[in-house]
Amino acid sequence: MFLYIKVILSLIAMFPLGLFAKNKVLIVADAGYEPYSYEKEGKPSGLYYELLKVIFARMADFEIEIHTMPWKRALNELKINKAFAIYPPYERPIERPWIHYSDKILEEHISLFCRKDNPYAKKKKWPDDFKDILVAKNSGFIMGDNFEKAVKSGYIKTDEGALTSLQNLQKIKKKYADCYVNDELSIKIALFQNSLNEDLTENEKIVKVIDLVTEPTFLGYVKNKSLFPYEEKFIAQFNYQLKLLKTSGELEKIYNNFITNSLTKRK
Structure with missing residues (x-):
């Protein structure tokens, strides 16, 4: 038993600790675009959040954090490489050449x-x-x-x-x-x-x-391998999980449930 534990510890010691750590990913989102993306009680909310949190939960290699903020500031966070990704931008290659795009969300x-x-x-x-x-x-x-x-x-x-x-x-x-x-x-x-x-x-x-x-609409992201070496892996996994969400009918179900719940007056 002791020999077994010793062998395991020796194998772990052969690899850097970072090899087993999840990649930490910062994603920024619009804080004022109801019902799609907004901040509620200090937390991200909206239709895109409901869809994306399902996808992100299935991307086991990443520890994803979402910060909501005014849209102009969110765009700038991406431009100066403080954040890796943003939602939910339209495709604007001329006005925002620093943004690249996932597969279409909605x-x-x-x-x-x-x-x-x-x-x-x-x-x-x-x-x-x-x-x-x-x-x-x-x-x-x-x-x-x-x-x-x-x-x-x-x-x-x-x-x-x-x-x-x-x-x-x-x-x-x-x-x-x-x-x-x-x-x-x-x-x-x-x-x-x-x-x-x-x-x-x-x-x-x-x-x-x-x-x-x-x-x-898309998940927009930055291509900068020195700062975000996980970029290709992240987007490949995101697009794969997005496709599964669509083909299974789960995306449509989340969308319809969200709209139904939204069509109630606030008290």
């Missing part, structure tokens, strides 16, 4: 919402019908070529002073901006949970006007 539908009594609520052709509109959007978000080209040309104006869907919808309700652009589901759930339309007349309610684009 798709989001980017839409424009306005009060019914706003003149732009009756418009349908983008961007021709929307000259000089003031659109609220979450700080740091990039809403696709269709939208950003109109902004850069000066054809439309944006207000990026707010961090969350709720803050921006309140701007629309109070007529501080004409319309709000973001993911359709995010806006609809924020409207419902916060009862934003309940004290408005039928002609004042905030409604969807047009769809602008469909955006796939």
Whole structure:
């Protein structure tokens, strides 16, 4: 017995301790993008967290820590190599060349919402019908070529002073901006949970006007082997577990359960 223990200890001594240690991985996430990614009581929450925590729990070689923060700061943490990965970015290779992408997680539908009594609520052709509109959007978000080209040309104006869907919808309700652009589901759930339309007349309610684009979402990550030598292994395992989650139907089940639970008003 003593000889057996001695042999085991001798074998362990032959290898560096780091060989058996899990790779510690820091992932940053948006703290203000309900219902997809946000902070609740100091902890990460949202649809992406519900999906990704299942995947991360099955990646046994890694010790994964998630920090939520404002989106612009999260992007910068990746840019300066303080964090390895981020969720849930859209693919923006020109604007953010330092970010690489996993396989697709979900798709989001980017839409424009306005009060019914706003003149732009009756418009349908983008961007021709929307000259000089003031659109609220979450700080740091990039809403696709269709939208950003109109902004850069000066054809439309944006207000990026707010961090969350709720803050921006309140701007629309109070007529501080004409319309709000973001993911359709995010806006609809924020409207419902916060009862934003309940004290408005039928002609004042905030409604969807047009769809602008469909955006796939990913886990974004940094390619820097000197700082993150586990990068290839991590992404390979992540993509594998993501595929299993989709093919088994588990991803769809988590998604549907989350949306059902979200469609209840906050007390």
